[in-house]
Amino acid sequence: MSLHDSQTTTEAVRPQSSGPAGKRSNVRWKLFLLLLVLVAVNYIDRGSISVALPIIQKEFNLGPEMVGLLLSAFFWTYALMQVPVGWLIDKFGPRKMVTASCVGWGAATAASGMAGGFLSMFIARMAIGVTEAGVMPAGGKLNALWMHSKERGRGATILDAGAPLGAGVGGILITWLIAAAGGWRMAFIIAGIATVLLGAIVWWYVRDNPREHKAVNQAEADYIEASHRAEDEAAAAQGATTRRGLLPYMKFRSFWAMCFGWLGFNGVFYGLLTWGPLYLSQAKGFDLKTIGWSTFVIFGAGFVGEILGGTIADKWRESGASANKVMRTLLGTSAAVVVGGLVGVTIVPDPITAVILLSVVLFFLRWVGLFWAVPATLGGRTNAGVLGGAMNLSGNIAGMVTPIAVGFIVGATGGYTWALLYFVASAVIMGISVLTLDYSKRLPV
Numbered sequence: 001m002s003l004h005d006s007q008t009t010t011e012a013v014r015p016q017s018s019g020p021a022g023k024r025s026n027v028r029w030k031l032f033l034l035l036l037v038l039v040a041v042n043y044i045d046r047g048s049i050s051v052a053l054p055i056i057q058k059e060f061n062l063g064p065e066m067v068g069l070l071l072s073a074f075f076w077t078y079a080l081m082q083v084p085v086g087w088l089i090d091k092f093g094p095r096k097m098v099t100a101s102c103v104g105w106g107a108a109t110a111a112s113g114m115a116g117g118f119l120s121m122f123i124a125r126m127a128i129g130v131t132e133a134g135v136m137p138a139g140g141k142l143n144a145l146w147m148h149s150k151e152r153g154r155g156a157t158i159l160d161a162g163a164p165l166g167a168g169v170g171g172i173l174i175t176w177l178i179a180a181a182g183g184w185r186m187a188f189i190i191a192g193i194a195t196v197l198l199g200a201i202v203w204w205y206v207r208d209n210p211r212e213h214k215a216v217n218q219a220e221a222d223y224i225e226a227s228h229r230a231e232d233e234a235a236a237a238q239g240a241t242t243r244r245g246l247l248p249y250m251k252f253r254s255f256w257a258m259c260f261g262w263l264g265f266n267g268v269f270y271g272l273l274t275w276g277p278l279y280l281s282q283a284k285g286f287d288l289k290t291i292g293w294s295t296f297v298i299f300g301a302g303f304v305g306e307i308l309g310g311t312i313a314d315k316w317r318e319s320g321a322s323a324n325k326v327m328r329t330l331l332g333t334s335a336a337v338v339v340g341g342l343v344g345v346t347i348v349p350d351p352i353t354a355v356i357l358l359s360v361v362l363f364f365l366r367w368v369g370l371f372w373a374v375p376a377t378l379g380g381r382t383n384a385g386v387l388g389g390a391m392n393l394s395g396n397i398a399g400m401v402t403p404i405a406v407g408f409i410v411g412a413t414g415g416y417t418w419a420l421l422y423f424v425a426s427a428v429i430m431g432i433s434v435l436t437l438d439y440s441k442r443l444p445v
Contacts, residue, residue, distance in 0.1 A: 024219040027210070028146045032158045034205055035139050038098070039162025041198055042135050043273075044170035045109045045128065045191055046074060049121075050277045051174040051295065052184040054288065057278075060118050068407020071274040073122045075399030078129035082396065083246060085134040086389020090382070093208035094138035094145075101138075102199025104131030110192025113185040136160075136372070140388035144376035146210055148227040150318055152373040157310025160369030164302030164362060167273055171295030175288055231380060231442075246386050248445040249379065254438045258374050258387075259394035261331075261433030265368045266395035267402055267426025268338060272298070272358065274403045275410075275419065283416050284351040294355050302362030309334075309367035323377075323439040330367055335431030337364040339424055346420045368430065378443045398426065 049056065050071070057067055089097050105128050112124035139159040147155040177187035207213040210221050249255045280286040280294055309330060316326045341361035345354050375387035406419045 023217075024223055025215060025217040027213055027216045027220060028151075028155075028224065031142070031146060031206060031213075032155055034202070035142065035159050036162045036165070038102070038198065038202060039135060039139065039159060040166035040169065041162075041195055042105070042132055043163045043166025044173060045105060045195060046132065047167050047170050047273050048109070048174045048188060048191060049112070049125065050274050051171055051292065052178060052187070053278055054281050054291075055178070055184055056121075060121070062118065064407045064411040066118060066407075067278070068404045068410075070118065070122055070125065071403035071407070072400050073125035074129040074132075075270070075396050075403070076129065077126045078133050079393050079396030079400055081130055081133035082137065082389040082393035083386065084389075086137045086386040086392075089134060089138050089141050089385035089389075094134075094141045094385070095203070095206045095208050097134040098138045098206060099199050099203040101131055101134040102202055103196050106192045106195030106197075106199065107131075108192070109195060110189045113188030113192070136392050137385055137388035140372050140375045140391075141381075141385040142206070143372060144381040144384040145208065146224065148224055149231060150227070151314060152376060153313035153317065153370055154310040156372035157306045157313075157366075157369045160372050161303050161306040161310075161366065163269070163369075164299040164306060164366055168296045168299030168303060171277070171292040171299070175292035178288075228381065246390055249383075249387065249390075249443055252378075252443050252445075253436065254378060254443060255387075255390075257433045257437035258371065258378065258391050261368070261430055261437060262371055262391045262395035263398045264426045264428070264430030264433060265365065265371070267398040267429070268342070268361075268365055268423045270396075270399045271402045271406060271419070271423050271426070272362070275406050275416075276358075279416050279419075280351075280355075284354060286351070297355060298358045298362050301359035302366040305363030306366035306369045309370060313370055327370060327437075327439040328435055331370065331434035332431065334364045334367040335427055335434060337361070338427040339431065342420055342424045342427060346417050346424075365427075368434065374437070374439065377439060377441075379445070380442055383445075402426075 053067065053071075056062075062070065085097065108124055108127035108131050112121060112128065115121035115124055136159075140156075143152055143155040143159060174184075174187055174191070177190060178184050181187050181190060210216045210224050276298070277291045277295060280291050281288075286294060313326050313330055317323065338361050341357050341364075344357045345361070348354055348357065371391065372388070375391060376384045379387040402422070405422060409419045409422065410416060
């Protein structure tokens, strides 16, 4: 049975709870709050090594080039797994894949706390990359399955806002855990155990279809499905109702704009996530505690910006504005501010001003989290997983290249100015792409 057929069969089953006839339940929003927490924990675990890096670098006696290689280890396997895991999500459903991901990456995070040197830490980081790979594409798939088309901007940014939230909270949490547990090793082990427990919560609450969730009432299910039917009718007119592979999408400009936009975005975000704490330590003279709080402020601004960006996008769309007008205006503004802010960071010597500018950069950069609505727009519910995987593969190519490139830049120049200009170039690629993409229609595949 195809995924489309199984969805149709499931939708024929009434939800197990009813509730007031005219009042919708709001399970979809609760589910996305859980996904927000999940992605936040994902980024706490992912970014923990960056926060602890000043200690790990001394303990393992690593130069900047080796630091860059270690920081890139996660992204090699994470990127390579994106398209395969996207296909698995479309085939088996996001619930199974997200649960397995939580258990796997929790175990790998705990294992990284037992690393005896560069090689074992490198292998552990690669394992975290493999096991975390399914989270974001599965979230994009759940956005397509659970959200009304008018709510997907907020759904996308709630999901993706876990990244800056986790990076910000992780800065404080990991530094606190290091102090409380007596070292970075036990902090990583505790974080890994907590992640495995989160996997059990995900399995208990997440469902692949609103009709399968006993807390969803008839009104909420009907509301979501009305949007799906409208999309399916439009897709049927284009002959695009079945699951497709990735290859047919690759002939369209919007597919490549989606991929390059996410690549440019992650060139900035992953650069700041991986090297930001060491930049604050080495270029600005911050101690571990100050790094934690500065990271919280910078990435906390990104969290607020992302939630606000999703809300503005959905409200503007509800007022009657076209998808292209909303997305190109918001994301074009984002790119312009990010470029200007990063150029400013290269000029100002004052550490506090640099933190303020980086906070502004993250506030507007995270508007591009709206891109997690794009796979559903271009490929519909049926193909959102594989398109989300392709998009995230592109973004994590930047994750592979950026930490290594910055390591070599810092090693060659002895400073961070050219590294920051590398981030500026990434933001320019992002800006061109977000203005090129057509957000108004599904691709005729």
